Amino acid sequence: MATVELRFSAQPEHVRTARLVAAAVARRAGVEEAVLDEVRLAVGEACSRAVGLHRGIGLTAPVRVVLTEEDKTFSIEVGDEVPVAGTAAGDAAAGGGAAADSDVDTEDEMGLAVISGLVDDLEVTSGESGGTIRMSWPVSGSSDLP
Template sequence: MATVELRFSAQPEHVRTARLVAAAVARRAGVDEAVLDEVRLAVGEACSRAVGLHRSHGIVAPVRVALNEEEKSFSIEVGDEVPGTGSVASAVPGVRSVPGPGGAEPSSDASADGEDEMGLAVISGLVDDVEVTSSESGGVIRMSWPTASATVLP
């Protein structure tokens, strides 16, 4: 269950709000202060990617962001409504690509794939635990970070 869930129209100006909310919820969840900039940047990149995909495919559905506080980790899921958006994830080192139900077809737009691959590469450089899933109903980027409760002191 999401601690906080955001839905916003696919407009670039809403990405900043998503970044600010993500950083605030991550701080409250116990994510190390030194990592908060990475959280903010990764969420910004994932949301910008989702906004770009929605706009380029003419999708009017909102971008979804779920911020989840778990016992020893904090995770963020950024979802889009574009079929097959996780198709390039397998080409990006450090990103686990998991096909969703129905295993969506790869995109045929080479320039969009290049931008998508670059965005995923940036995210994988910021976050150690990244998973991209895709299906016929859209894609999700799931990122997670350990919280202070996950750190065991001697």
């Protein structure tokens, strides 16, 4: 099992780098060429979502991307450190009014809808320490590329 971990500051310009790294690692892991565009798009959307959540509350913590190559699957986890509203930490971080919360919720739902359209195996979790989007794709053949 091989793992690559990427952390980047919550700036939109770093999302492109995350997409490129994800596509390169996915290719090396054995994800089919026809699926690489879906990997790029899904990672871009997940990272953009995390960047938006961080910037929305002024959080300076980095966005975390973990790419894992296993025997038959390639998985990517994109994590943010934005606590869920309803927890003590989430209530303290929320700050904005109802209109601001509604806009963020709508954008968040749209981002997750796009990701779910691109990825068959998707898991979204969230809690007091932040959220994680876990996506995985099947790999074909050997990953012993030069």
